[in-house]
Amino acid sequence: MIYWDNNATTELKAEVLDAMLPFLKGRYMNPSSGYAQAKSVRTAIEQARQHVASLIGACPGEIIFTSGATESINAAIATMHRLSPDKPLLCLSTDHSAALSALSTISRDAGTEILGNGVNQQGTALLDEWGHHLSSAPAGATFTWGNNETGVIQPADEMVRMAHDRHIPVHVDAVQCLGKIPVNITGIGAEYASFSAHKLHGPKGIGALYVRAGVHFLPFISGGDQEDGRRGGTENTAGIVGFGEAARLALRNLRQNAENMQSRRNRLEQALLSDVPGIRILSSETSRLPNTSSIYFDGCTAQALSLLLEPQGLLCSAGSACKTASPHPSHVLTAMGLSDEEARNCLRFSISELTTNEELETGIRLVIEAVKRVRSVQSSKTGPVTVYQP
Numbered sequence: 363m364i365y366w367d368n369n370a371t372t373e374l375k376a377e378v379l380d381a382m383l384p385f386l387k388g389r390y391m392n393p394s395s396g397y398a399q400a401k402s403v404r405t406a407i408e409q410a411r412q413h414v415a416s417l418i419g420a421c422p423g424e425i426i427f428t429s430g431a432t433e434s435i436n437a438a439i440a441t442m443h444r445l446s447p448d449k450p451l452l453c454l455s456t457d458h459s460a461a462l463s464a465l466s467t468i469s470r471d472a473g474t475e476i477l478g479n480g481v482n483q484q485g486t487a488l489l490d491e492w493g494h495h496l497s498s499a500p501a502g503a504t505f506t507w508g509n510n511e512t513g514v515i516q517p518a519d520e521m522v523r524m525a526h527d528r529h530i531p532v533h534v535d536a537v538q539c540l541g542k543i544p545v546n547i548t549g550i551g552a553e554y555a556s557f558s559a560h561k562l563h564g565p566k567g568i569g570a571l572y573v574r575a576g577v578h579f580l581p582f583i584s585g586g587d588q589e590d591g592r593r594g595g596t597e598n599t600a601g602i603v604g605f606g607e608a609a610r611l612a613l614r615n616l617r618q619n620a621e622n623m624q625s626r627r628n629r630l631e632q633a634l635l636s637d638v639p640g641i642r643i644l645s646s647e648t649s650r651l652p653n654t655s656s657i658y659f660d661g662c663t664a665q666a667l668s669l670l671l672e673p674q675g676l677l678c679s680a681g682s683a684c685k686t687a688s689p690h691p692s693h694v695l696t697a698m699g700l701s702d703e704e705a706r707n708c709l710r711f712s713i714s715e716l717t718t719n720e721e722l723e724t725g726i727r728l729v730i731e732a733v734k735r736v737r738s739v740q741s742s743k744t745g746p747v748t749v750y751q752p
């Protein structure tokens with residue numbers, strides 16, 4: 363199998379599994395219990411918190427473990443809304459559905475106005491518009507720093523600085539950045555930021571919410587005193603330990619891994635550009651995550667291509683995994699000015715640090731063959747390739 367869908371999720375590293383297993387078997391004690399064995403589980407949680415904090419340039423006390431980035435994002439946006447319920451909320455039109463759905467729920471329930479900031483054709487936030495929206499004094503702003511579909515990296519420093527000039531708190535969805543680019547959340551200065559372990563070879567169902575020291579946070583999940591009273595519920599101990607180990611490993615090799623991914627991603631794009639006519643690399647003129655390539659294929663739907671690639675063992679996606687079942691074209695690509703039809707012809711390849719050169723060369727060959735096959739069906743007057751979906 364050649365797995366090029368790492369923005370959807372990543373393979374659990376063997377070291378991470380090894381670190382987790384003792385907490386599913388022998389060391390299953392509730393970390394809040396009073397005996398020594400439980401206290402050693404608590405110690406492991408605090409070590410993991412330290413590792414995650416080091417990876418994002420934060421202090422351990424600023425990390426709240428959650429069930430994943432979706433919960434973290436919902437919690438941060440809910441706090442900003444609850445602190446100023448009568449004001450609008452600001453986001454980017456290309457944000458992940460975790461933020462967009464949270465915002466539309468608030469809008470539906472409370473009548474809150476949602477300001478959706480546009481992007482240019484490369485997918486970068488329009489900063490003039492951002493400044494304009496900020497002047498209407500929203501309760502808070504949120505944006506996806508590294509886009510999951512195109513890999514576009516937003517100018518986070520500038521966007522946060524502009525918001526802070528007007529004393530507006532900011533949440534940053536940094537899920538896709540972790541393990542791919544250096545993340546110094548303290549340097550960026552945002553009040554809140556969301557992270558997920560399963561995008562950096564950690565387990566699913568565990569994430570983190572960063573809340574800058576001294577910043578207001580209203581718990582989203584009430585219960586016991588876990589996470590310093592900020593997130594109730596018995597801790598997902600094995601998940602937290604796995605997240606910590608994934609963060610430790612990511613930090614150790616960050617620069618080298620990023621360089622390797624970028625050179626492989628570039629090789630993929632150059633090979634396709636030279637051998638496949640009628641393709642376009644999206645967002646190639648702006649800053650992108652080193653592992654992500656979203657490509658427009660003239661005359662081929664992403665669905666037809668992936669249907670041919672899957673039986674050959676190459677797994678990739680048209681866009682966000684959360685939206686695979688949706689009949690609508692990607693909101694990210696249409697926000698960048700692509701027509702619905704163009705958006706349906708875009709395939710996303712997202713490699714990882716585990717992608718090998720051999721996989722890369724095989725994958726390139728498979729994509730070239732698949733494009734030729736789809737186009738030959740189209741030109742044989744069989745008509746456009748459509749996929750029947752019951």
Ligand code: PLP
Binds near residue numbers: 537
């Ligand atoms: N934000 C972005 C940019 C993502 O890519 C994802 C995952 O698909 C999420 C948020 C949601 O993360 P999780 O699966 O941990 O809830």
